[in-house]
Amino acid sequence: MPVDIQRIEMDQLACWRIRNGAAEVVVAEQGAQVLSYRQDEGTPIIWLSEEAAYERGQAVRGGVPVCWPWFGDLARNPQPIQDMYRSSQPAPAHGLVRNIDWMLKRSDANSATLEFACNTGDLPGWPHAIELSLQIRLDQRLHLTLNSRNQGEVPIALSQALHSYFTISDIHQVAVEGLDGRAYIETLEDWQQRQQRGDLAFDGETDRIYLDLPPTLCLRDPGLNRRITLESHGSRSAVLWNPWVAKAQRLSQFADDAWQRMVCIETANVLDDMVQLEPGGSHTLGVSIGSSSL
DSSP states (O other), rough: OOEEEEEEETTEEEEEEEEETTTEEEEEEETTTTEEEESSSOOOSSSBBBOOOOTTTTSSSBSSEEEEESSSSSGGGGGHHHHHOOOSSSSOOOOOOOOSBBBEEEEEEEEEEEEEEETTTSTBOOOOOOOHHHHHHHESSEEEEEEEEEEESSSSEEOEEOOOEEEOOTTTTOOSSSSSOOEEEETTTTTEEEEEEEEOOOSSSSEEEEESOSSSEEEEEEEEEGEEEEEEESOSEEEEEOOHHHTTTTTTOOOOTTTGGEEEEEEEEEEOOOOOOOOEEEEEEEEEEEEOOO
């Protein structure tokens, strides 16, 4: 059965609702940001804030924002990525494409693709030509594939992430499997490098960059009796994030107690996993997201 694609409006944002049987995704044209994903009428897999605002020029809290051509604070990125940005203006967090309209260009039986073509000078402070596409494919899982192609005449360095927020029952009950023995950067303690022991459970604010990862991570949630599985390609790094109590109170579009119901596992290319594209070269970052009962 081919996917059914409908254009809808969510306050100020034009969006697309994509359905394949019982599976449904909603994606905004602005930033190609997936806003929701569910496989049936049960609990959504992707978390969207109850206080989300659908406004032009502003990223929505939750879903799967596309962070590109850098992740987080530009000053924390490798020097080749910093050198790509040439502006006297402060570099926005998480890059330059979250507030840009992407166009629905093509679809096949099971997918839809949003594209953004960036010519030299189109993005303020980033004088490079590149073509981006995000393919969204629905079957028993949600498959997100972000492709970057260098259309210019000079090499490009970038970092990126599919900044996925996941719905959970209770942050105190869940654990992330697949991280045992892996190195990570503890950004909350002077960016020290450490090593994970066992599964990751949460007992406070978490903001870690995991390196040299296997392709599969799992989010185990006894409260919802499910395991969310992420299978990545084109990525050796991921960011794990939960704001906990104090930071949650400072975040926009975020209820004071929402930290208990969400966690981010962000499929990424960051730090020494950054992407370097020669002229005409391309890179694909992808993640497949599915769930099963425990």
